[in-house]
Amino acid sequence: MIQNASFDIQDFLPYLLALSAEETSLGFQRLYKDKYGMLRTEWRLLFHLGRYGDMTAKDVCDRARLHKTKVSRAVTALEAKQFIKRTEVPSDRRHALLGLTRHGLKAYEDLSQAAQSYDARLMQEFSPEEQKTLKDYLKRVARL
């Protein structure tokens, strides 16, 4: 059925990454979406605060590679859901420090655990060496 052998889209890295990302994100989405009513950006924000501690929205933008409007809306949403709180910084009232509430911490711990299991499930088809290789390569591609 192959017509033009010039270049196969199935070997195009951005396409392979897009398909893989779609394939793997759907399963995890159910966890944070159905259970906590979160959006992808909200989950990322939660994880960054949980893992790396309090930081400003700007820090989240840089670390999580998210646009400021996305972060701004995620902050509003997670604040409304009582997962995070913001504390104004008196020395520079332009930004506010974001941190998890007790409730947010619980959600983070639960989702973090779930992510770990889900990751293990996804990776079970790969040997430990392969797992390390795959993730190392992806970090290089993502410039992490």
Next chain:
Amino acid sequence: MIQNASFDIQDFLPYLLALSAEETSLGFQRLYKDKYGMLRTEWRLLFHLGRYGDMTAKDVCDRARLHKTKVSRAVTALEAKQFIKRTEVPSDRRHALLGLTRHGLKAYEDLSQAAQSYDARLMQEFSPEEQKTLKDYLKRVARL
């Protein structure tokens, strides 16, 4: 600055894939978006028709793993831009065969070439063996 060492989001496969996909798709997006005014789904449709020959929208859904509404809209858009034409199948008037116009074929050839160069550029940091390994692993993750 690390607070909770339980599980690092940077090692979570869906997250790594999402970042890598975003990182690599942006560069290519400029090509099909700015030059041809195409959307991601439209580019995928074009590539599938160019590479694998004429097929119905349903075939595209299955092969390209796209939802039928996305494909339906991409078909309408690419038809309006004169990149593809549809031919009704008399034996079953429910579906129509999609194929590239001369204009669409030129766009496909151009973009296919651009994709190849872009892919090479992305992969140049990897040795030939590493390139093969990375893509093989991704195909396994994506269940291709």
Next chain:
DNA sequence: TCTTGTTAGTTACATTTTCAACTAATACCA
């Protein structure tokens, strides 16, 4: 041939994302 079920594709609507413009606070510098 009716009627029930399935399939291909479209349309409508709600949700998300993106983009650009905006406000408010601070920094820099003549």
Next chain:
DNA sequence: TGGTATTAGTTGAAAATGTAACTAACAAGA
């Protein structure tokens, strides 16, 4: 001190996506 430039974050409108309901054509059995 005053004026301009930056920076953090918000808001609104437009574009894109996802979901579900819909139409039209065909299939298959009573």
